Amino acid sequence: MASFFIRRFGYTVITLFGLTLITFILTRVVPGDPARVAAGPQARQEQVEQIRKLYKLDEPIWVQYVTYMKNLLRGDFGKSLWSKRPVISDLAAYFIPTVELSLFASFLFLVFGIPIGIMSAVYRDTFIDHVVRLFALVGISFPVFMTGLVLQLVFYKILGWFPSGGRLDPFLIPPQRITGFYLLDSLITKNWPALLSSLHHIFLPGFTLALGSLAVISRMTRASFLEVFGQDYIFTARAKGLAERVVIFKHALKNAAIPILTVTGLQLGSLLGGVLLVEIIFSWPGLGSYAYTAVTVLDVNAIMAITLISGLVYTVINLFVDLMYGVIDPRIRYA
C-alpha cells in the first residue's frame, strides 16, 4: 500500500510541476502586455515600465520562471497586477467561499444522490424509479445557469423562502474567522444567527451546483447496483435469507462502489467548472468572479495561482479516488 501511495503521490507532484511550467509559459506568451493593462490606457510609458520592473516582467522568461518557482515553494504567489495585493491574500478571500460552496454541494449530491440511486435500483420499474429517472434526466439536461435562475425566481422572488444571493445577511456580523468557512466558524463559535443565515444563503446555490452531479451519481448508482443485483453472490445472499438491508449495504454496496467512486471523483472536479456560473448568478463571493477578472485583465500572477490551485484540487481528488480504489479493491494496489 505504501509503495502504491508513494507512486501515486509522485505522479501528482510531476503533474503539478508540469502544470506550473505550461501555465507559466502560456501566460507569458499570449498576446497582450500585462504591465500596460495594469497601468491603464492613460498611464505614461514611465509608469508602465515601473510596473514591468516591479513585477519583474522585464526579465527573461526562464529567469522569471525560476524566481516564480522559488517564491512558490515559500507559498508566495506574487502580487496581483489588478488588485496590487499579494495574490495569496486575494485567494484567501475568494477561494474559501468557493470551497465551502463546493463542499456543501458535494455533501448534497453524495448524501442524496447515492441513496436515491440505490432506491431507484431496488424499486426498479416502479413509480419511484420513474420519478428518480425523470429527476435525473432533468438534472442532467438543465444547464446550471438555467437551474439557478429558475430556483431564484421560484424560491426568492415568488415564494420568498430564500435570499437571492450572497453568503450571509449583510445585517449580521460574520462569524469570527477560524477556518474561513462561515458554516463551520459559526458552528464552532456557537454564533447561531450566523449559522442559520449562512445555511439559508448557501442552500440555493449549493443545490443548484449539486443538481447536475446528483443526477449523474444517482444514475450511476442505479446502473451499478442493477448490475451487481444480477450477480450470483447476491442471489446466494438472498437465498440464505439475509435481510434486504444487509444484501444492499454489505454485499452489493462495496461491489458497486468502484464506478460510483470514479464518477464521484469526476463530479467533484467538475464542480469547479460549474461553480463559476453559480457564483455569478447567486452573487457568491468566490473564485469564479476573481478568475474571470484575472483572465480579462491579464493578471498573470492571479491566473497562475488560480490554475495551480484548481489543478491541485483536481489532482488531489484524483489521488484520493485512486487510493480509495486500492482500499475498496485490494487487487488494484498490486496491479
Next chain:
Amino acid sequence: MKKVTLLATLFVVFAVSVLGQVPREKTLIIATGLQPSTLDIGVGYEAAAINVNLVVYERLVRYSPGSVAVEPELAQSWKVSEDGKIWEFKLFPGIVFHDGSPCDAEAVAFSFQRVLAINLGPAWMFEPVEKVEAVDDLTVRFTLKRPYPEFLQVLANIFGTGIVSPTAVRAHATPEDPWAQEWLSTHMVGTGPYKFIEWIKGEHIILEKFENYWKGWANTKNNIERVIIRYITEPAVQKMLLEKGDVDIARHISVDDWELLKGYPEITLVEEPSMHATYLRFNCAAGPTADVRVRKAIRAAFDYAGMIQYVLRGHAIQMQGAAAIGLPCHNKALPIPAQDLELARKLLAEAGYPHGGFMLDYVYESGHEDRRRVGEILHACLAQLGIELRIIELPWPDLWERVCVPDPDRVPAIVANGWWPDYADVINYLYPMYHSSQWPPVAFNIGFYKNEKVDALLDAAATELDPAKRCQYLQEAQALIYEDCPDIDLYHLTTRVALRSWVKGYVYSPIYTEGFYLYDMWLEK
C-alpha cells in the same frame, strides 16, 4: 423514522428561511455589477470605486451635483498666481477624519505626496505638480512646473484626489510598504459623510453614517444610517432584487429589463447621457484610410440613425465632434454627420476607388456587444461602396497589443474604442487622442493622427490661463479634427439608474457616473 427525518429537514429549511430576515430600515442598499480592485485612493483608477470614494473621501473641490461646475468641498476658497504655477487652497476649519485625527493642510499635502510617490494609476494627472506643502494649518500650496489651466478640474476628479488620514497611513506603514498600500487597498479612512466598515470581497461593502461629520447632520433630510453596496454581477438578479425592494438602487439594469421596469409605479428610472464617448478610430498613417477622402467617405456612408435606433435602442445620443456634448468649450457649431451615400461614393471616386475594391479590418473589444453590432452596420454600409469589412473581436489585452504599437502598418484600419474622461475638460479628450506626441506606444493616439495646427492649438490650450482664449483654441482644434476625420465620433451612451421611489434626493452626476451624493439623499419608506 424516514418521515421524521423528512419533517425535521423541512422544518430546518423553513426556520432558516424565516429567521434569516432582518429589518433594514434606514439602510440604503445599492446593487452594482462593478467591484473595485482596490480601495486605495492613491492607486485605484477605475469606475468601480467611484461610489465609495465619493462619500468616504472628500476632495479639495468637487463637481456640483448634476453638473460639471466645480464647487468647494474641503477647500472653502482658492487662489492662483498670475503665472498659473502657484495654487493655494484654504480649508474649512474643524474637519476630522473618521479615525478622529484632524484634517489640516499637512494632511492634504501628505495625501498628494503619497499619490506622487506611489506613481501609479491616477498619478499621471498630477505630473505638473512640483511640490505640495502646508503653508499654515488651513492653507495648502501646490507649486507647479508649468501652468496647468485644468488643475481645478483635475482636483475635482475622483481618482487620486481624496484626502486620506496620515495617522492611519503611518499606523499601517512598514519599511517595505511606507505608504501602507496593502492596508489601504482594503480599508478607507477619509473625512466624508460615511465611514468605511467592511469589504467582503465579491459580496459587499458596508458604510456607516459618520456622526462627527464636519458639515453636521442637523440641516439635512438624510436619514440613511447604513449603506450596503452589493456586488451583483447578473443584471437580471439586480432587477429581481429591485422589484422585491431588497435593494433600493440598481445600477446595472439591462436594456430589456429597463423597458420592463417602465411599468412599475414604485420604481423611478433615471436615464441621462454620459460623457463616455465611443469612436471608430481610423489608421491615418497606413492603408486606404491614410487618405482623408476615404475616411470621410466611410463617415458619410455610416448609418447613424440605424445605430441609435437598432443597436443602442435609443439609449445613446449621437456625438458632435470628438469631445463630449455639454462640456465647457465643446464646439457646438460642428455638424452632426448623417448618412449620405452619394457623398461617400463621390469622395471614394476622388480618392481613386470609384468601386471600392479593398478590404479593411475592424477590431473591437470582446464583451462590447454594441461595438460588434456597430461593426455589422458598418459592414452593410461599406458593402454598398464595394468595400469589404473584416470584423475582428479581441480581448482587451490582445486588442491593446494589436493597436498600441509604433508601426502603423501593423495597426488595423478601424478600431472601435471608448473613452471615459477623468475630469470634465475637453482637453482630456483631445490631447491624449489627437496630439501627435501621444502616438503609440506612448499613449492613446492610436490612429497616428497628426496635424501640426492641432498640436499647436492643444499645446497652447495646455498652458493658456485665459479661459476665453483657451476655449477658442480648443474649439478650433475640434473643428480641425472634425475636418481631418481621424475617427467617426459615434455616440454617448446613457447612464441608467433604477431606484425605488422611496429613495429621495438622488441627482445624477455626468462625471461621477457610478457615484451618489448620499449626504443629500434620504429614504421615505
